[in-house]
Structures are given as C-alpha cells and as structure tokens.
Amino acid sequence: MIAEIVAVGSEMLTPFRQDTNSLYLTEKLNEIGINVAFKTVVGDTRQHLISVARAALERSDLILFMGGLGPTEDDLTRESVAEALGVELRRNHDLVAAMYKRFAERRISMPQNNARQADILSGAEVIPNRRGTAPGQWLQRVHDGREQIVLLLPGPPHELQAMWEREVFPRLQQLAPPSAIATRVIKTAMLPESAADARTAPIYKKYPNIETTVLAGQGQVEFHLRATAADRMEAEELVQRLSDDLEDELGDAVFSTSGESLEEIVGLYLQMRGLKLAVAESCTGGLVAERITSVAGSSRYFLGGAVVYSNDLKTLFADVPPLMIEAQGAVSKEVALALAENIRDICNADIGLGITGIAGPGGGTEEKPVGLVYIAISNGQKHEVVERRFPGDRERVRRWASQQALDLVRRMMM
C-alpha cells in the first residue's frame, strides 16, 4: 500500500515552521504495517493544492491530507480535493445544526462562514472531531481498478491525534494488509560514531529485511531498527534477534533499548540503589541539573547542587581552595575533582559530580583549547576524572559534557 501525507498550510513554507504532524502519522502508520512513500507540504493556494492532490491521487493508495479544514477563506482543502477527485461538495445540514447549537450554548452567534466546515466530499463519511469543530472526512473509492482511501484530517495536533486514536486507527487497521512492523531503538553513550558504525555495519547488513537508521548526536549514537513481516510476532522476533546481536557487540555502551533517555536511566539506577546525587557545574552552567530534573520524580534521587560559574562561587559553594585555582587554573583535573568530592560532602550526597571546561567560543588558549572539559565523579570510596576535548560550538561542547557526566554516573552504578 503506497501511502502519502500532504500537509496543508502556508506557514510550513516559511523558514520558521515545519510540518511535525507527519512524524506522528508516520509512526502510527508504521505500527499497522504501512510505510510512507511521499510527504508533501503545500500552501493555502487553491491551484497548488489541486495540483498536489492530483499527483497524489495518481500515485498513492492512501492519501492523508492534514490542515486547511477550518472556517476561514484560507481553508481550501475541501474544495481543492473535491476538484481533483471530480466530485461535488455537499453541505451536511445535521453538522450545521450541531454547530449552531454549540455556539448557542455558549451564547455566541455563529459566524456564517463556520458552516463551510460542514461541506463534505460526495461519497465521503464524516469523521467526528471531539476536540474541535472541523470534522474529518473518509472517502473510499475504486480508482483504476485499485482501492483508494482519501482522508481529510484537522491540522491542530491535539485534534488530529485524538481523531486518529479514536476514529481513524480502528478503521484503517481493518483495511491494512496483514503485515506488521516492529521497531527497536538501541541507545549508546559516548561511543564514537565512526567506531559504532564500523563495528555494527557487518551485523545489521546480515539482516537485509530490517531497516537500520543510525542517528548520532553529542555523545549519543542510536540504532533505530524496523522489521516488516507477515505478523507482529514474526516482526518482533526478527527485530529482537538483530537487537541482541547489536547489544552483544556494543556491550556496556548500550544504556537503553526501550526508548528511555540517558537522564531517565541514570534516575532509575539511582532510585533502585537508593542513592542521592549532587552536582557542581561550571562550563555546563546548569545543563546537567536541568537534564536530571527534567525527569518527573527526580527529587527522589537528586538533591541539587551549585552552578559555580565564577571562581569565587567555586570556593563559596564547593570549597575549592583559591590557591588551587590559581596554581592549576579553574579548568583543571584538580578543580574538577575538588568540585565533585566537595559538593558530595557538602550536600551530604552519595555521589558527587564536578564539571569544569571551556565551552567557547572565547577563552581558549593553546594549552587549554576550546572544547577541553574535565569531568569528575566521586562516591566517597572511589573517584574518577576524565579529560575530554569535545568538538563543535558552545552548545555542542556543553551537550557533550553533560552526556559524559551522566554516563559517568551510570557507569559508577553498573
């Protein structure tokens, strides 16, 4: 089944905004074994919309239009799809009456143009919209001897998603061919991208029926696996086999196979072991604390800490001796370790983290270049300091450093 997603809206043709609904729809379609072959974005221009609809009707079996179903003059999806299909629009008077009623209940008189939302493609079924006024539409027809489904869906994500779950998914599931897609995401921390690829390519190439996408960010390489098979069980088995092989190869660099983020995994480990964490951050400026506390319930294992951006604060909050800063420099192994050990002690935590470095773009020297970061961890018995030179701009260096810090916490508990 060839599926196509058409996002309607001029704002998505500016440099400021993107169609993100299609990511949601793609995920949902994949779940029932449907791959997306085309995605199109088109503005609120009748002629352009008709052209896009015609091309889609020619090449695809399932076409999902999103957006352009509202009451204003800019909302042209209904008219344009009708024109491309060569069918009439018919106003559904029950829907109009329901709209009038809803407005009357709120004691507002309904603007005339609202009734346009009740214009239905001849032959289409109305799909109720519980989160808004514009209903969806479902048209099934035989075209060139093939079954074709045309869907009009609302653009606002909460309307679209509610309509999908309640109305579209159950209908589509019955119609979709009996195949299933199983997915798995393997996330690794602090593994160089090139090494990750060199070590894993020979493995995933042995499974030509599983699509493998490798995504790499700052200190994180993810393997997104996607197997298609006749039924869910078979697809799951297939993807599990590759996932196991990859995990064997990558060993303890793997931190998650069920979608969790590194901060969630660190939180789970801390909670399981009943340990409390405190952090003292210089160059990351609060990013590590922010990532940890982005997880709900983090107060159970995170005490807090200090953002010791100035040297005075390194001494004030984390007891780093001014003489040490003077002798070794604020960006040094010694200061990182003092930050970790002292913040642990002062906060009465089980594990302490200390981070100091040069995020750039300024502040680098030949000896201590931009990207140089020291990250230390201590649990009272043992401690570790790592020196890293992270590539990229300020944002990337900080992101890398926070990733390395979280990974040290994870590894200390393994």
Next chain:
Amino acid sequence: MIAEIVAVGSEMLTPFRQDTNSLYLTEKLNEIGINVAFKTVVGDTRQHLISVARAALERSDLILFMGGLGPTEDDLTRESVAEALGVELRRNHDLVAAMYKRFAERRISMPQNNARQADILSGAEVIPNRRGTAPGQWLQRVHDGREQIVLLLPGPPHELQAMWEREVFPRLQQLAPPSAIATRVIKTAMLPESAADARTAPIYKKYPNIETTVLAGQGQVEFHLRATAADRMEAEELVQRLSDDLEDELGDAVFSTSGESLEEIVGLYLQMRGLKLAVAESCTGGLVAERITSVAGSSRYFLGGAVVYSNDLKTLFADVPPLMIEAQGAVSKEVALALAENIRDICNADIGLGITGIAGPGGGTEEKPVGLVYIAISNGQKHEVVERRFPGDRERVRRWASQQALDLVRRMMM
C-alpha cells in the same frame, strides 16, 4: 516564479528524521525574492522519484532536488530526474579523472561505483562541490514556453550550504525577478497569546502585502513579518512601518526586533549596566542558569548560583530558614523571596532570582496545584514576587517559569 524543494532520502520518511535543509533553502530563496510553493520528501525508490520529478516539472519553474547524489546504489536522483526530463546521463570524464586523482593522493584505490557521481544530465552544467565528491548540477531549459531551472544539490548540510553560498546563490540572484523580500521578527515576553493576537490583528490586517506569521511558545509570542516589493529598500520600508506600529501597540512586552533571544537581551542589559546576576532555582532545576550560560561571554555578568532541589539545600546554599519552609511550605511567596534575596547576598551579586514551584506531574494539591510557581527578584533596594499558574506538562511549566524569571530581570533593568 514557482519554486519547489524536493528532499530525497528514505530516512526522512521514518518517524525519526526530518528534512531540515529545506528551512535553510527557504530562507536563502526568500532573501532573493523567491517564495517556496511546494516541498516534497521522497525515498530512495526510482519509481517514486520519477513520479515526484514529473509532478514538479509540470508545475514549478525552479526545482531544487537535494540528496541522492552519492556513489551507492541507493543514490538515484540523477537517473530518475534524467528519466523524468527525458534526457540522457553522460559521464564526465574530467570529473572521473579528478576523483581518481584525489583517491590516489590518499593512497586508496577508488571503488568503481564512485564514478557514478560524474554522470551529468545532458545539457546541465556541473556545479563544483568543495566539501565532498558529488558535484551539483544546474540545468536550464525552456519548457512549455517557460524558462525552467532544475538543480541537483548534495544532501549533507555542510556541502549543500557551501555550494549554495559559493555557486548557486550568485547564479540564481542574476536570474531571479527583480523583487526582494524583507523580514522582521518581533519577540514579546509573557504576553498572553490571545491578547497578543486580538491587539495586533487589526494592525497587521492593514498591511495585506505583508505576510505575518504569529508563533507562540511558553511565555513568548513572536511576529514574523515578510514583505515583498520591487526592490530591497521598498520592502525594508514596508516591513519597518508595520514593525513600528506593532511595537507601539505592544509596548514594553517587546524585548527584541533583531532576532535576539530573551537570554541574550538580558545578558546585553546586564553587561551594559555592569550588573552581576545570581540565581537560586528549585522547580526549574538549573534551566534558568542553563539558558543564561548558553550565551557566549555570560561569565561577564553571571556569577552562578544554586540548584536547591531538596529543602536541605534551600537552607544550606540560600539560607532559607527551615521554620519558614515548615510554616509556609517550600512552594511559597516567602521562600521564593528568601531565595532571591539570600542568593544575591551570599554570592555578592547585584540581582538575585529565586524560583520555587510545582512542575508536576506529581506533587500538586488542591491548594497548591501543578503549575503553581513563585518567582522572586531582588536588587537589594526593591524586590518583587510573582505568583503564576502555568499550563501544560512538566517541560512547559519549567519553560514558562524560566521565561518569567528572565523577563523579571529584563524589566528590573528597564
């Protein structure tokens, strides 16, 4: 001129990855007065690529294909566009020789399939790629009595952008119709979205030739203005007039008209006035510090502070009396103010910020529901505490709170 962007690559048809190159290209095309009418994403499938190319050639004057120019079997853009255009591919032997030479210099033997990258659409010009091996292609033809330009560009952003700046932009600029687009972004803080729209719609509707897109996030409403005119000066004047009118209406809610973020503006103000800031954060867990320190050079005005997630740390680092926490609760006006005043004092800063609240999803009560946040500021002479109930999930509540905190700093310096 009708422009269309076609992004080629199966990975952009998964739920994990999006075409982001088109945002860059859109911005660059807008600069020379070209609007984008269609964006399409298609996978590495010959038949689908041909279908997309045919539709684009039928409706657009300028078509930019991105990606699928590499050496592997999956790279099918050349063949497919040739087929849709009805022209031959011809191997450019100078390019092949140059590839051999480059490989020889690195003492690697060149894989045979690399030569595919030298297959050029008959009639097309080769566009040099200084950052990679796959050259771009520029084909100009007359089709149905209209001038048509077909461009093949590489997918990796650094190759694409370098090729655009050096090679494509200069050629396109000469050909583009003599019109120009001027843009302006007006950013406001802590203005309710509905109020912002109600107050500004009557103004921007008076300028039907300026496209206005309103983007709203947590505590930030942005107006993106875009005027098209015969020349740059005229477009600039037009957009400036609307910008001035909007600024008059929105008053001091406007914090930037040149693209700066709120944290950059706060930094500029602090630096101009020679003031130092310190923060004590509970529910935002480091987000405010993280935002402030994301700006390069922030060490000139930001000292640091404390992430006082546990009650003990509120006392330890910000001297909040345990009795106050017990009597008023950790989420209270009193504690917020104590955090702000004490962190200022302890860090020897000019301005102190204190934040405490319930980010959720747990921890709410009837009296103190999820989303309740107190944010306090003090400069030693005057202080202010605001109580807010922010909507949305944990991430949104935290984002709103950080925005409110930064805006209090901005307003204190106005």
